[in-house]
Every structure is written in structure tokens, then in C-alpha cells.
Amino acid sequence: MIQNLRVCLGEVNLMQNGSESGQRAAFPQWYCCEHQCEMTYSATAICCPKGHVFPVRDDIPRFVDSPSYAAHFGEQWRRYRRTQLDSYTGKPISRVRLQRCFGNLWPELCGSQILECGCGAGRFTEVLLSEGASVTSIDLSEAVDVNVEMFPLGDAHRAAQADIFSLPFAPGRFDFVVCLGVIQHTPSPERTIAKLFEQVRPGGWLILDHYTYEIGWYTKSAPLFRSILKRMPTDRSLRVTEALVNAALPVHRAVANKRLLRAVFSRISPVLSHYVTYPELPDDLQRQWALLDTHDSLTDWYKHFRTRGQVHRILANLGAENIGAVYAGNGVEARAKRPSNRASGLSAIQPIA
Numbered sequence: 536m537i538q539n540l541r542v543c544l545g546e547v548n549l550m551q552n553g554s555e556s557g558q559r560a561a562f563p564q565w566y567c568c569e570h571q572c573e574m575t576y577s578a579t580a581i582c583c584p585k586g587h588v589f590p591v592r593d594d595i596p597r598f599v600d601s602p603s604y605a606a607h608f609g610e611q612w613r614r615y616r617r618t619q620l621d622s623y624t625g626k627p628i629s630r631v632r633l634q635r636c637f638g639n640l641w642p643e644l645c646g647s648q649i650l651e652c653g654c655g656a657g658r659f660t661e662v663l664l665s666e667g668a669s670v671t672s673i674d675l676s677e678a679v680d681v682n683v684e685m686f687p688l689g690d691a692h693r694a695a696q697a698d699i700f701s702l703p704f705a706p707g708r709f710d711f712v713v714c715l716g717v718i719q720h721t722p723s724p725e726r727t728i729a730k731l732f733e734q735v736r737p738g739g740w741l742i743l744d745h746y747t748y749e750i751g752w753y754t755k756s757a758p759l760f761r762s763i764l765k766r767m768p769t770d771r772s773l774r775v776t777e778a779l780v781n782a783a784l785p786v787h788r789a790v791a792n793k794r795l796l797r798a799v800f801s802r803i804s805p806v807l808s809h810y811v812t813y814p815e816l817p818d819d820l821q822r823q824w825a826l827l828d829t830h831d832s833l834t835d836w837y838k839h840f841r842t843r844g845q846v847h848r849i850l851a852n853l854g855a856e857n858i859g860a861v862y863a864g865n866g867v868e869a870r871a872k873r874p875s876n877r878a879s880g881l882s883a884i885q886p887i888a
Contacts, residue, residue, distance in 0.1 A: 563708035598697040604836035609676030647710040653717030747866035
């Protein structure tokens with residue numbers, strides 16, 4: 536398996552000729568979506584021929600002025616940068632989740648061009664790169680800096696701070712667009728999915744997931760805590776989350792194997808624990824995951840829910856085919872194919888307003 540991976544990576548690296556600043560030519564060009572034209576790249580800026588100039592800081596292009604509603608996430612991933620990495624936990628938690636979402640498409644990763652939206656600290660970046668994919672990692676927040684720190688830029692990896700609603704690429708340039716743990720936190724899931732699907736090449740695939748409705752969410756104390764914490768400065772919300780975890784996590788551990796008590800306490804406590812979900816994690820990692828996931832769940836500015844049927848209809852209305860949407864993971868997991876259009880090619884894909 537290791538030998539096959541090396542061969543695959545070697546074949547991918549043959550596309551290096553003609554690259555800019557060490558990036559292979561195979562990466563789709565940076566593109567001004569407003570003026571619909573390619574942009575030029577330098578060490579300090581990316582420039583649109585019609586006047587737009589975007590700064591490049593720490594080798595990362597910045598297409599947004601501020602992270603806006605995702606500010607909490609940026610600092611969160613700085614603090615918990617290693618927590619969910621399989622290489623840190625020693626458990627294939629992220630790999631298993633990603634493989635489940637890809638299904639029988641998994642063997643196609645090697646040598647493919649992937650747009651990873653909402654990359655965070657890189658739990659899925661790590662897995663995608665290990666499979667020989669070329670990955671463009673995008674995040675609205677400064678989590679992208681952490682992602683690059685964990686997985687340096689190179690022949691197979693580049694990154695940018697950018698908004699899903701205004702991605703710096705021409706339509707239809709990626710074999711796979713992957714967006715996990717993100718769409719429910721954006722202002723409009725429907726528009727987000729449309730923008731993601733726009734980036735898929737003909738014959739390529741969109742891989743996504745989304746929260747779904749659960750009665751438990753509406754009967755817990757978490758929504759009340761969230762209404763307060765999401766309005767706090769990030770440094771304060773992190774301190775409050777830590778205090779909550781310190782107080783509640785020992786109880787979560789004590790009742791983990793007592794179904795009735797666990798159900799009752801989970802309504803009282805806003806803390807997310809994984810003693811049942813991931814019992815293989817040792818206590819120190821249980822605490823780290825609780826800190827990360829509790830802060831994530833209590834500080835997101837947007838929290839949307841969709842059913843499997845709703846996700847399926849969104850994709851069908853976009854013209855997707857081979858749609859698979861199931862209840863799994865954190866809610867609904869789905870994948871959908873952009874129809875091949877050999878007659879008209881990429882010109883058939885029009886930007887979505």
C-alpha cells in the first residue's frame with residue numbers, strides 16, 4: 536500500500552512543470568468571480584487585471600477582509616489545532632468519517648483535484664493528502680493559518696482564506712468538492728450547497744454533510760447557553776467553555792454506561808462528551824474533544840438543520856445525479872455527481888448569482 540501511494544504521488548508530481556511559486560500547474564488558477572477572469576499570483580498579492588488586488592500574507596492568499604460570523608472558529612482551531620488529527624489521537628476517527636462519506640469513490644482520491652471548504656485545522660486535509668490527492672484548503676476564518684502550519688504548502692497542498700459565497704475559482708475545475716461540518720454554520724445552506732456544486736467539474740462529485748433535526752436539541756440547556764456564549768468575545772467564550780467542561784465532564788464520565796442517567800444529565804449539561812461515541816479515546820483526549828466540540832456547538836452564529844429529503848431535493852434542483860443522502864454521522868451525509876457534458880464541456884456551467 537505504501538509503495539502504491541509513493542507511485543501515485545510520483546505520478547502526480549510529474550505535473551509540476553509550468554507552476555507558479557512552487558505550485559503545480561494542475562491546481563486551478565486563481566479567478567476573479569466578479570469580473571470572471573484569471574488573476575496573477577505573486578509573493579505579496581493576487582491581482583485581477585480589472586483592478587482587484589488581494590493580499591498574500593504568510594504565503595496564504597486572503598480574499599476576505601474579516602472572518603465575520605466565523606471569528607469564534609478561527610481562535611478555536613488555534614487552541615485545539617491537534618485535537619482531531621488522526622496522527623495525534625492515534626485513532627482513525629477522521630479517516631473513517633471521510634471514507635464513509637466518499638463510499639466507493641474512495642479509490643479515486645489519488646491524483647484528484649480536491650477543493651476542501653471549511654478546512655479548519657486540517658483533520659480531513661491530513662487524510663486527503665495521505666491518499667495522494669492535490670488539496671486546495673479554504674476557510675473563512677484564520678483557521679487556515681493553523682491548517683498550513685499543520686500541513687505546509689507544497690506540490691500537493693495550497694490554501695486560501697476565502698468565503699464559500701465568493702470562491703476565487705472559475706466554475707467546474709475540481710474533481711471533488713468536500714465540505715464537512717460547515718454548511719449548517721453558514722447563513723444559507725441552500726445557497727452554500729449551490730456555490731459548492733458550481734465548483735465541481737462535469738463528472739465530478741460533491742461530498743457534504745449537514746446537521747439534522749433532533750428533539751434532543753430542543754429539550755437541552757445548550758440553546759440557552761449558546762444564545763449567550765455566541766455573543767461573547769472569543770477569549771471569554773473559551774474560558775466559560777472550559778469552566779463548563781471542568782464542572783460537567785466528570786459526571787458525563789460517571790453516567791456514560793448508565794443509559795437513563797446519561798439521558799437525563801445530557802439535557803441538563805450543555806457539554807458535549809464522547810465517552811459513548813468514541814470510548815476508545817483516553818481521558819486526556821476525551822477532555823480535549825469535549826472542550827473543542829462544546830465550544831463549537833455553543834458559539835456558532837448560525838445553526839441550521841435539514842432533513843435527508845431536504846438535502847436530496849437541494850441537490851436534485853441543482854441538476855445533480857447519482858444522489859446519495861443518508862442519516863449518518865452528525866446528521867445527513869450526502870454525495871452527488873455533476874452530470875458529464877461532453878458536448879459542451881465546462882462552458883455549460885454558469886456561475887450562480
